[in-house]
Amino acid sequence: MPRYGFLLFWLMMCATLSSCALPGAYVPELLASSTEEPYTLAAGDRLRVIVFGQDAISNSYTVDGSGHIAMPLIGIVPAAGLTTQMLQHEIAARLRNGFIRDPRVSVEVEAYRPFFVLGEVMTAGQFPFVEGLTVQKAIAIAGGFSPRGYQGEVDLTRDFGGVSVTGRVPLLQAVRPGDTITVRERIF
Structure with a gap:
């Protein structure tokens, strides 16, 4: 029985001393x-997207919880994990695909998450x-x-x-x- 008392005392001391250490x-x-x-976009970032000559598309967009923005004409665009420059190219490519002949797109972070x-x-x-x-x-x-x-x-x-x-x-x-x-x- 004294062995168990010593073991219990030893375990309590180890637990006490380990709580003093900084994890x-x-x-x-x-x-x-x-x-x-380079800053990568994520949910909560608010972006200012400007499509030159297209006031109806130029607007502020927030990256939603699934990491996307929803834009007129092109719909849902993945943004999470991309830089603003990568997102510019993605939006321009989607607009070029049947909507605007030579889109010039600018994306900047309006408000960080x-x-x-x-x-x-x-x-x-x-x-x-x-x-x-x-x-x-x-x-x-x-x-x-x-x-x-x-x-x-x-x-x-x-x-x-x-x-x-x-x-x-x-x-x-x-x-x-x-x-x-x-x-x-x-x-x-």
Whole structure:
């Protein structure tokens, strides 16, 4: 019976000590990805599509949850995972196919999809993305750290080609549209 008592004590100590360790690790993909990489579209992005000489088609379109935009004449156009330049070519090709002889198309991001801040902040939620955003600025937008918030690194989740990657990043890490920042609770 004393063996079980020692084993139970040992298991409780391991569980207590493991809760003090900070989970997660630095993920090179998150640290290496920069804001200089071409921006790929995803659900929630609002686009301004201009077809020169065609005011009826030129308009703002939002990428829907399935990653598409719906345009007059050409219907549903896949946009998720494409850059704005790739989408321009796709729209022009579809318009050229029986609708407009030589379409000139321009696509620009009117409003980026939001980013999210969760965990130990004053006001968790989704927020509109702004250029030049860092983790530190994103936490400030969310009202700052709560009294229990760990002010070292945070967990950042980013989508890489349909795969979500989460890793530990410093507060000066650049934030991209659609990122989720999770502020952990400090131990003491």
